[in-house]
Amino acid sequence: MIIINGTRILSRRSLYEGGAPAGIVYIDSQKVAAKKGNITSVSFYIDQTCALSTVEFGVFNLIDRALEHNRAQLLLTETSGSLKIGATNEIKPYMHLITIQLCSGDVTNNESTGNCQGTQFPILPHQYLGIRSDTCRLGYAPTPVDRMLATTWEPENGLNAFATRYQQFNYLPSAYTILQSVTIDSSESNVKKSIEGQKSMVNTIPRVLFLGSYPPRKCGLATFLADLTENYPGPYDVIAVDESTAEGSSRNYTDKVIFRLNQTNSDSYYTVADIVNSGAYDVFNLQHEFSLFGGMYGEYVIKLLASIRKPVITTLHTIVLKPNNFLMSVMRSVCATSSRVVVLSNGGRQLLIDVYGVDEKKISVVPHGVPDSKFSHSLADAKVSLGFEENIPMMATFGLLHRNKNIQFPLKAMQTIVKSIPNVMYLIIGQTHPLVQLSEGDSYVHELENNITAFGLTKNVRFVDKYMHDDELIAYLAAVDIVLTPYNSVDQYVSGALSWAVGAGKCVISTPYLYATELLDNGRGFLTPFNDTAHLSSLIIKLFQDTKVRDRARRNAYDFGRNMIWPIIGAKIEEISRDLISSA
Template sequence: MTHFGFVSTVPPTRCGLATFTEALADALLDDPRSSASVVRVLDAPDGTGLTGRLAFAGPSVDLIAGRPRTVRQAAAMLSGCDVAIVQHEYGIYGGADGEEVVALLEATASPAIVVLHTVLPDPTAHQHEVLIAVCRRASVVIVMTERARMTLARVFGVDGPRVRVVPHGVTTMVAAAPPAGSTRRVLTWGLISPGKGLEWGIRAMSLLRDVHPQVHYLMAGQTHPKVIAQSGERYRTKLAGLVAQLELEQRVRLDGRYLDPAELARLLATADAVLLPYDSTDQATSGVLAEAVAAGIPVVATGFPHAIELLAGGAGIVVPHRDPESMADALRAILTTDAVAHAMRRSAALSSANTSWLAVAEQYRAIAAELVHLQLV
């Protein structure tokens, strides 16, 4: 039996790390020999409890930014686990660049698997210092792409057998191509925030007015909670204004709902293409990209590292950043040439083999078993 300690944002928090941790935990706990404790990472007390399966997984504590007592409580809980699985993103922990996670790792007696969601090719001096400190205190460091592994070695000097590449898990099965209809649907989904580049996607739609059947663009997702706290719905309002300015109200729609897995699966079944017009040139991992490829939907994405690696096999087209003309050209090729779309769907099936959450969880389970064995010898 393995008792896992999960450290991350978790539902009811809505963000990529929370979704990732819930899915990984669900898959690991599918084995009745596994159990869990949960350290929920928060900016401030929110008066809520855990939701979903993690609410019933086992004991939990909150790790609250700027409160050293919660670091001690979390470390005490994790020290009673066989293995801690710690999700790392600079923005979720307290202190400058999330440095408070270092104290948590130092105080935890159990071996720790640290999962890096961001590996910056050009970090600040303090970001560099924090990530090196995190990796020194990890028993195993997981990255999700070969590019991230190479960046971790080149920029941070972290390499060797402690660094493992385990892909981002996916929940969506390969969807059949949507039936021919009176429109073509382009889809972007996920939490909305400046930097997602959605304005470039909207501008690309204005260049596809001549395509028949007519192209409709759906952007589905709530505004990121941290963006709401800082600037409200300013970005979404700006996007709606651009839609009106370009007279695209009948072709572009913003859906502000947070999609649960069943809703997302139904939506993916209607999509002819997925557009990821992200501004970031550094994004090491994208769960949305992984899910789109696993669903077999042709993808047009800007050249962030995960897209360059995952789409290299032909599952989509990589385009320059902030370039609506190139986005429109790529979408036109997919939406008007069946052979192009079919070839991408076939490539996607090959690219996403063995990335179901159950398959990914088996890799985590094997790593955990290694660490437990080392503790015993």
């Protein structure tokens, strides 16, 4: 098996142990590639059967795995071409370590001297590296310090994984499977014991360990997880993800948080795995957002998922429509190492199937949860309670502020709207997103303020510069006539703000991003083309003037939202958890 050059501990195999049979050998490149994803040389064991022979390297994406059957599905994405090893007099008769340059072009020298002669072989940190030779016996060395144990895999049905690129193959490991730097024990007795232990929990509510950002951290995902856990009908604990800042380290959590994961501390991900694998929990529930975890595109979370021996439910809060190769590989690995993938809309389900090739049987659609609020026929009292006149026409956009909110779009439309409705009020509710605050401060808010002044809207637009808790936000939603989600990300597959607006029975106008086209269908709201100010202003004026049209959309939205209230969502997560345990 393969050792990446630079590993600290090597255990040489003796002559009597021999080498691994001719076949394919895998190792994960996470530790060495780190953030850059580049490997220049590889070390592995050979003997004289390799004299004047060639080897070939391949890079594989993890597509799926099944621990109970010791199976994994890998997808070949890159091959190196044939690489020469060396002459007979250069190779010892017993198994010994050599280092070879890992290049895309042909290589004639076998020692790692000098730079790569060809194009550097591309390997991403969470991919698998394979080597094959038809005549050469390949050896390996375990590396416990780096948690990199490799294994020999034999292809099923005589398939040659190197024969065709971008074709899926199934492999059966001969000993144990290594996924993302962690050894997964595949002994039959342990697997049987684990399954028996899991089945004993079928008749009780599963004990769940949730992981994600959590209040008092200020972000939409933290609010989501707090609402979800409060409505989960069984026992649970939380692992909170902290950013590596002073604010993250000083945050005060409730007693439900049993551990704090520092997103940039690689070793802490293994600590989380140990907690999950203890006997205290039956299911691990991960709230996934790329920016929440360390490494490029949050790749550190893969080593956590791959080391867990309990059912894993992963909820995806972002699905990219056109991913680059690195992001594609990360997402596939996250899905492959999860027992069930939860998406928050039907559009998200289709993206996973069409773009990422995820098995549709593995995907569950669970709507974004919303509070269970009453339908208000009159908004007058709510307006007065906030200090406004009872009949003032009010609109709002709410949520943490960043440029994708595209608030400058409705501000431009307001120039026309105020001519027909002079007393209209547009509320911009929320603070600058904390991550945006770190990179550019409140520059986006200042730009909006300049627009408001330039457009002559100072009496018609008001900032509510506050991070609101659920009850406060519900009070503001109760007062506004129209909610706007004018976002400019066409592939946005979910929006907490839009979900809340529909659940509260508001009249919603939105740009036609993916989630909006689904949620506002069947008369539950109104769509306006991206950045078409004439259409938006005309639509807003019409809805303020036609109460019947506005109220009909409100009622449709509210009725649909009854299936999205948090108690129902919590029950769905409990049902999925129970199903995973019973089917293990």
